[in-house]
Amino acid sequence: MxxxxxxxxxxxxxxxxxxxxxxxxxxxxSTAGLTRMQGELSMANGKLVFAPCQENRQYLVNDAGATSVLQEAATLAGTQHKVFADLRGRVPSATVSGNQAQLDVQQLYRLQRLGASCDxxxxxxxxxxxxxxxxxxxxxxxxxxxxxxxxxxxxxxxxxxxxxxxxxxxxxxxxxxxxxxxxxxxxxxxxxxxxxxxxxxxxxxxxxxxxxxxxxxxxxxxxx
Structure with missing residues (x-):
């Protein structure tokens, strides 16, 4: 800051x-190597998954920045079991496999249940x-x-x-x-x-x- x-x-x-x-x-x-991303957070097989806007790939979320994104998303999701997320993170190249990868979340800007959009x-x-x-x-x-x-x-x-x-x-x-x-x-x-x-x-x-x-x-x- x-x-x-x-x-x-x-x-x-x-x-x-x-x-x-x-x-x-x-x-x-410095935000070198970090990318601002927006998309949908949801739970799959007990893990938090991030699906970015306009991208055909899913990311397993790793809370590298201690943002409490898992707890925040679980609280907001309600019966929909998903929320819109606006965050910044890094994708380690070693974790990329096909259409899945790991996303190391470093910064959380916003989580929202309704009204937010990729468009x-x-x-x-x-x-x-x-x-x-x-x-x-x-x-x-x-x-x-x-x-x-x-x-x-x-x-x-x-x-x-x-x-x-x-x-x-x-x-x-x-x-x-x-x-x-x-x-x-x-x-x-x-x-x-x-x-x-x-x-x-x-x-x-x-x-x-x-x-x-x-x-x-x-x-x-x-x-x-």
Whole structure:
């Protein structure tokens, strides 16, 4: 995790125009040899099996990163006996045999029982997704800005400033359009019972003093 303090402005959305500054961030932990993968987790012969999206191969899961993926999947699966998984891992070449291999899971981004899909066209350009409920809210963050959706409110499309605050925590903030917005992210297990899902980070959204809490995970455009 990046512990040093850094500031980074992202590009404004087209409707704002203007220029932005960009400062380099501290180097993130190496992900060399690790692959971000999405697909379905299920049990077969007492073992956890991962079937990636758009790939005709099954992987026997080895929890090399102590992610508790087996326990998390068993809790979420329910009567369906399967969950959607978003994870990062390594496939040792010595384990590959035909259409089976071993997957050493090192990082778990998200497990979800319903509503997730291999066919999300926005995933690769997404930097961060945060959401919560009672009332429902969500934030989609890309390189062009962040879009905030809240129940009963018009959508907010804003530029943002990112600040690293140590121990993997960071804050996205904006003062554009007379809005005071902060999105605080912390690297800790977070459960959303409405989906249900388990996500890798907790989130707290503050809009003009109103506070809402939820969960978050990195999209395909960020390699943390």
């Amino acid at each position: 990046r512990a040093a303090r850094s500031l980074m402005f992202v590009a404004l959305l087209p409707l704002f125009g203007g220029c932005q500054l960009l400062q380099s961030s501290p180097q993130a932990p 999300n066209p926005d995933f690769q350009r997404l930097i961060l997704r945060a959401s919560g409920n009672t009332p429902d809210w969500s934030v989609n963050v890309t390189g062009k800005g962040m879009v905030i959706q809240r129940a009963g409110q018009p959508a907010l499309a804003l530029p943002y400033l990112e600040e690293q605050v140590g121990d993997g925590r960071f804050n996205l903030s904006s003062e554009a359009n007379n809005q005071h917005v902060e999105l605080w992210i912390a690297p800790q297990r977070c459960v959303d019972p409405t989906l249900p899902s388990v996500q890798s980070m907790s989130a707290e959204l503050r809009v003009n003093g109103q506070v809402q809490r939820g969960c978050a995970y990195f999209g395909g455009a960020r390699s943390d």
